[in-house]
Amino acid sequence: MQGGFEMGTPISEKNVYENPASRVMEPGPLSEAKPKGDWRDYVSVTKLGIVVSNLMSLFAGVWLAADGPLPVPTVLMAMLGSALVIMSGTCLNNYIDRDLDKLMARTKSRALPEGRVNPQTVMIMGFVFGIAGTITLLLINTLTAVLGLVGLVFYVVVYTMWTKRTTTLNTLVGGISGAMPPMMGYAAISGTIDMTAWVLFGILFIWQCPHFLALAMRRADDYRAAGFQMLPAVRGFAVTKRHILRYTAALVLVSIMLYALGKVGMVYLIGMSILGIGYVIINMTGFFAKDDIKFARKSFVYSLVYLMLFTILVLIDRV
Numbered sequence: 001m002q003g004g005f006e007m008g009t010p011i012s013e014k015n016v017y018e019n020p021a022s023r024v025m026e027p028g029p030l031s032e033a034k035p036k037g038d039w040r041d042y043v044s045v046t047k048l049g050i051v052v053s054n055l056m057s058l059f060a061g062v063w064l065a066a067d068g069p070l071p072v073p074t075v076l077m078a079m080l081g082s083a084l085v086i087m088s089g090t091c092l093n094n095y096i097d098r099d100l101d102k103l104m105a106r107t108k109s110r111a112l113p114e115g116r117v118n119p120q121t122v123m124i125m126g127f128v129f130g131i132a133g134t135i136t137l138l139l140i141n142t143l144t145a146v147l148g149l150v151g152l153v154f155y156v157v158v159y160t161m162w163t164k165r166t167t168t169l170n171t172l173v174g175g176i177s178g179a180m181p182p183m184m185g186y187a188a189i190s191g192t193i194d195m196t197a198w199v200l201f202g203i204l205f206i207w208q209c210p211h212f213l214a215l216a217m218r219r220a221d222d223y224r225a226a227g228f229q230m231l232p233a234v235r236g237f238a239v240t241k242r243h244i245l246r247y248t249a250a251l252v253l254v255s256i257m258l259y260a261l262g263k264v265g266m267v268y269l270i271g272m273s274i275l276g277i278g279y280v281i282i283n284m285t286g287f288f289a290k291d292d293i294k295f296a297r298k299s300f301v302y303s304l305v306y307l308m309l310f311t312i313l314v315l316i317d318r319v
Contacts, residue, residue, distance in 0.1 A: 037116030044111050045122050046129075047090040051083050053307070054181045058082050060314045061185030061200050064263050071189065077140055078188035082181060084133030085148040089155040089177070091126035095119055096160050104222035126156075137184075144188045151180030168231040171212050179205035199257045203310070206254055209247040210283065211303040213240050217296035241286040244299065248283045252276030255310070268317040275306050 062075055094112050101107035111117045130152060137145035155177035163170035182200035187193055216230040217240055224233040232240040259269040282302050289295035
């Protein structure tokens with residue numbers, strides 16, 4: 001389809017320089033150096049900010065699935081299990097990308113690239129969190145645990161280890177794992193996946209595309225230096241801005257489907273319509289922006305506000 005996502009040409013094939021992301025990692029000084037950090041450095045690889053934002057969307061799924069009072073023990077167990085699975089993903093992501101993170105200004109001062117923590121310890125943390133989280137979710141129901149595992153595998157294996165290094169399609173692949181939390185929350189309470197769960201998945205999946213493409217625009221030089229195949233680094237800002245606008249327009253349409261399903265009321269419909277139109281307008285201005293990085297920052301910040309207000313509107317206007 002013309003204008004759609006295409007497989008990115010690996011940077012190494014453009015004869016600019018060797019693509020660092022294509023290298024096979026070998027044990028080196030990074031893994032042999034004596035760690036100099038403390039417990040806070042180990043906490044940093046769990047990315048608690050990412051955990052919290054994902055738990056917000058998970059709770060939106062919980063809230064829409066509950067017909068009456070929330071089953072507090074189940075909710076707490078779902079949040080704990082999901083948090084552990086998410087921390088598993090962030091630990092393993094940091095472990096796998098540790099050598100390439102040294103090449104990016106945004107990440108070179110992290111605990112792993114600087115050798116402040118032991119890589120093997122971080123890897124073990126990732127597996128322990130993943131196992132513990134999956135067991136916790138199994139205590140709720142099998143479906144929730146399976147969804148958590150699917151999200152984890154897509155994030156660690158399909159996104160981090162494969163597509164992030166080989167194709168601009170990586171944003172779509174990463175979006176699958178990022179859209180799992182609300183579906184997991186819904187399944188934890190209802191024990192099933194229905195159209196509401198799929199709409200929640202669709203909203204979060206589509207939202208992540210303009211969100212992360214805007215971030216990738218801001219960090220295009222970093223990604224190019226490391227060899228990561230992010231759309232702005234491979235195909236440029238003009239193409240990226242067209243994709244951002246298309247995803248934003250699709251997000252407006254998908255977000256109002258919760259109202260069509262009778263799960264939310266008029267306050268949600270009006271609020272999300274205003275938010276969505278505002279998002280479209282902001283991303284349209286990108287075509288006239290003189291400073292692409294400034295535009296990307298504005299679009300990125302608006303995407304965060306959009307997600308937060310989406311969660312709030314779901315909470316206050318459930319039918």
